[in-house]
Amino acid sequence: MRRFIGRDLELDVLGNALRSVHEAVGSPKPGQCILMRGRRRVGKSSLVEEFLRRTEVPHVFFTAAGGTAEDELAELADTVAGSTLPERTLFSQEAPTQWNAAFRLLAEILPDDRPSVVVIDEVPYLMDRIDAFEGMLQRAWDRLLCRKPVLLLLVGSDLSMMEALNDYDRPFHQRGREMVVGPLTPADIGEMLELEPAAALDATLVTGGLPLICAEWRPGAGLWDFLRDSLDNPISALLVSAERSLAAEFPPQAMSREVLRAIGSGERTFTNIARAAGGISHTTLTRAADLLTEKRVVAAELPLSLTPSKERRYRVADPYLRFWLAFLDPHMAEIERMRGDITLSRIKEQWTSWRGRAIEPLIRESLARILPDGLLPAAPAIGGYWTRSNDVEIDLVGADRGPVAKKLLFLGSVKWLENSAFDAHDLAALQKHRAAITDEPVPLVAVSRNGTTGSVLGLQAVYGPEDLVGAWRRG
Template identity: 70%
Template sequence: MVAFVGREDQLAVLDSLLTKVAGAIPDDPRPGQCLLIRGRRRIGKSSLVEAFVDRTPAPAVFFTAAGAAEQVELEAFVEAVSSSDLPDRAVFDDATPGNWSAALRQLAGVLPDDRPSVVVIDEVPYLVERVDAFEGILQRAWDREFSRKPVLLILIGSDLSMMEALSSYGRPFHQRGKEMVLGPLNPAEVGDMLQLPPAEAFDAALVTGGLPLICAGWPPGAGLRQFLAAELANPVSPLLVSAERSLAAEFPESAMARSILSAIGSGERTFTNIARAAGGISHSTLTRAADVLIGKRMVAAELPVALTPSKERRYRVTDPYLRFWLTFIAPHLPEIERLRGDLTLRRIEAGWTSWRGRAVEPLLRESLARLLPDSSLPAAPAIGSYWTRSNSIEIDIVGADRAPVAQQLLFLGSIKWLEHAPFDDHDLLALQRHRAALTDDPVPLLTISRSGVRVSELAASYGPDDLLEAWRRD
């Protein structure tokens, strides 16, 4: 089993909800609690809840939808209840419900009245898609039956936009449950799990995306090259197959969305270049597909943070692991399957420094946002970057009062993430020149450098140790 490093807070939330259910017996006429958990695929949502169910003495039923036809899903649900440890589960052997409304009502009827129980429905979006009016069915079952039982109902989903919509205003299940967003392991958690120093922890976070299943294959203390060599020698390793399985589930019938995602993942950032890399598709087709990717939180569309408006939108893949996979793994899967992962490894080593320099920037900006304020710089409501169409001016870090059009710039900075090249006078001169192109004000300057600094004119400088520590704060 994958160790749940960094999931203590989430397990504590589940424990507290079940404790609240137990404490409501018998005085509260509605002791039930509901929790909606969302997070991208293979992030560990199901494993987290399975670990919770395994360690609680409360009887439980765990059902996972598979995207099959309505009747097939219903039969699988009945089987899950029949094989659970609910005390009255045999009722489902004697009377098989004919529809989902009856199935949920029958399940509520066999839940204990005098002690808490747990009901888990995983991949709820599949049911919303396949079962007519499932949201309304779920809402009625909760209002009329489940909320009146001492039960913790856990609803899990990987389709982020659909799970957000499930509890949004105007939808049947609005305000029926609490929400939990499960993200990847953060860089500090990755570093702790893999026993890596701070700079290498950030590298590991980029390659694994903080996915517990991939992190579990990384030998504690091993370097990046050792990990990659072992994973690339195994055609079914999680590093190789996790992205493909996630994409197959997200886009079972949309080759265009995958094509555009591949173009962005390979390094194309502008609308025109993405359209060209995706085969010369029309702008309207790209717009529709990009909207789907953005809605699924797989792609971010960003504008420069500046004092004046800009239309120079750029796109990036939000998940660093998927970005790594699209760049280095996906185009060369055939050679890996021929057990020539050594060729892929050489290609990664040749392109690693350049790829990492760009891929690490969003993660470092988020780390800085967690770190500030400190004795040198204020907190910034918005931390982004700035660029021009020609890329003649690029500023890696722009802290401002709002984005993308700011009223006040709070600080500007440069990221230099190289092993043996500290931030020096040449880098400072370039940053000062770019500041002059953006504003006449003496906005404070900073750097984030992997290898330290050789100048003293900066307002602040941060290294891997500082930024990793920011993730340990509550």
């Protein structure tokens, strides 16, 4: 199925876990638990649905909605009644009014002689709204559920809360194996949308690899055709996905939304973000920035070099959200009155400069997957370097550790223009910046959308779109 391109690995992980449960039927503790996390709208629920469709084992798929404990219990009862568990009617007859009782009854109706699957989606809502939920879940697992041949999938979009569920000082510690569901990769997107490598990287920056958005991109269509189609449709996934995700994580009145908008508009330093967010106080900004970084919505980065630095800079971590905040969110009124053509013209005018910076984190992640490759060594840390005044700015820094390295492994420059290649002038600028931070002959690397031209013999390696996309291909 088209939407599941790139999910073979995840389906294999789930399939292997279920196979282990099946092989352990009759043993004292055949149950297994997986803690599945991933950003909102990345396709976790669809992945689980596809897994259940393929396996055809008895199952129940419950999704928490953030209501009261009583409301969630009522919804659980309705969900079990509509499930494929063979003894589901018993749950409706007893109608438990406490979560401890609900877990106990759920364990009772699970089959003893064959595998079943229990899915609890949006677990962070239950952790947040129901007193002692983690403790009740732990007791139910230890005493009841793990003794059944069941695969328990605990799914959540709040990354920090899902990670906390498995912390050493929390009740459910080490009860489940962690599984991260990421967005579709550039290689997945290229295959799904029938795009050449450079175009696949552009599509990654716009869609963030979110399956719902990619599903609206006609295979073979260019970037501008996709944007035109999406801007003409006020309920397109490109327009509405970000707002829905933010609404679920941050209340509208939260200052975090204003801070996120300031960072999304292009502000990167603490002072400029505070000014763009309406002149908020240092304390308020610190609290909002900490929340955004804790939830992995924003990345806070320091220069990677041989000496310590306090020049922290912020960026929106998710490529799609970064695109939405920069180009769509400020102009929703314009789009809603069917003037997406104006929005599209604005994107075209600013696209090259915006893309040049937006592509850098993706390039760093791709290089981390490529290396070592015979030209450059593996680099445990890959980042960038800058000074407060930006008189020295290096796009790529590979080092043995970060943010303060013992040894620099390579320095590099990114030139991501439509028609211009990396040339001798770019190499000279990179050499000048290398001299500003080290006297050592650290290898130099270029990453270019259009290759190199002229005399660039001082480069250790050159990477282009095909190399970057290839880094994400499995096998």
